[in-house]
Amino acid sequence: QVQLVESGGGVVQPGGSLRLSCAASGFKFNNYGIHWVRQAPGKGLEWVAFIRYDGSLKYYADSVKGRFTISRDNSKNMLYLQMNSLRAEDTAMYYCAKISGGWYYIDYWGQGTLVTVSS
Amino acid sequence: DIQLTQSPSFLSASVGDRVTITCRASQGISSYLAWYQQKPGKAPKLLIYDGSTLQSGVPSRFSGSASGTEFTLTISSLQPEDFATYYCQQLNGSPFIFGPGTKVDIK
Numbered sequence: 054q055v056q057l058v059e060s061g062g063g064v065v066q067p068g069g070s071l072r073l074s075c076a077a078s079g080f081k082f083n084n085y086g087i088h089w090v091r092q093a094p095g096k097g098l099e100w101v102a103f104i105r106y107d108g109s110l111k112y113y114a115d116s117v118k119g120r121f122t123i124s125r126d127n128s129k130n131m132l133y134l135q136m137n138s139l140r141a142e143d144t145a146m147y148y149c150a151k152i153s154g155g156w157y158y159i160d161y162w163g164q165g166t167l168v169t170v171s172s
Numbered sequence: 173d174i175q176l177t178q179s180p181s182f183l184s185a186s187v188g189d190r191v192t193i194t195c196r197a198s199q200g201i202s203s204y205l206a207w208y209q210q211k212p213g214k215a216p217k218l219l220i221y222d223g224s225t226l227q228s229g230v231p232s233r234f235s236g237s238a239s240g241t242e243f244t245l246t247i248s249s250l251q252p253e254d255f256a257t258y259y260c261q262q263l264n265g266s267p268f269i270f271g272p273g274t275k276v277d278i279k
Contacts, residue, residue: 090270097259097270097271097272098208098270098273099270100267100268100269100270103268112266112268113266113267114267115173115267148215150215153221156221156222157204157263158218158221158222159206159208159216159261160218162215162216162217163215
């Protein structure tokens with residue numbers, strides 16, 4: 054069965070960095086694009102970034118462009134989100150989510166990892 | 173960038189009610205719209221994609237429709253497990269934004 058397991062969240066000071074990881078299993082990882090989506094406490098969903106199946110295409114939300122970098126290692130079935138210059142408003146649960154194939158729709162989500170930016 | 177609005181933002185309904193949620197895009201997105209259901213403390217779940225295609229395993233009481241830039245999610249007969257927050261998402265192109273959500277609560 055499809056599994057996506059995020060890790061790497063925690064408490065970090067404003068201006069700091071954090072690297073999130075997402076371990077994928079149960080499907081051919083190198084065939085699917087993956088999104089990062091976040092949700093601030095008590096708030097709605099916010100799309101963060103997307104990476105194509107082969108890593109050749111990446112998209113970012115304006116709110117994270119220039120600060121966050123999405124990447125993947127298909128040999129390890131791993132997805133990453135490098136987050137730099139973190140701000141209080143980046144505090145959220147971060148989900149990795151695979152597309153269904155064909156188009157960008159998300160059919161499976163991980164359970165999320167919590168990032169808290171606070172001094 | 174495309175903006176999505178959802179209405180209502182909150183609705184109170186009873187088991188058995190027919191419920192309709194609307195998502196409007198600020199510009200054309202073809203049919204590239206998805207609907208997700210999220211329950212507290214859980215990851216979202218895909219209900220509808222391509223505006224009106226039911227995701228495998230989703231009960232048939234859920235349906236989606238589209239007319240221009242207006243998309244509708246309908247629950248034909250609300251069940252106890254349907255009380256949740258519903259989000260639309262446009263996937264016509266980046267940024268793949270979500271609507272602000274509609275919380276469906278028990279009357």
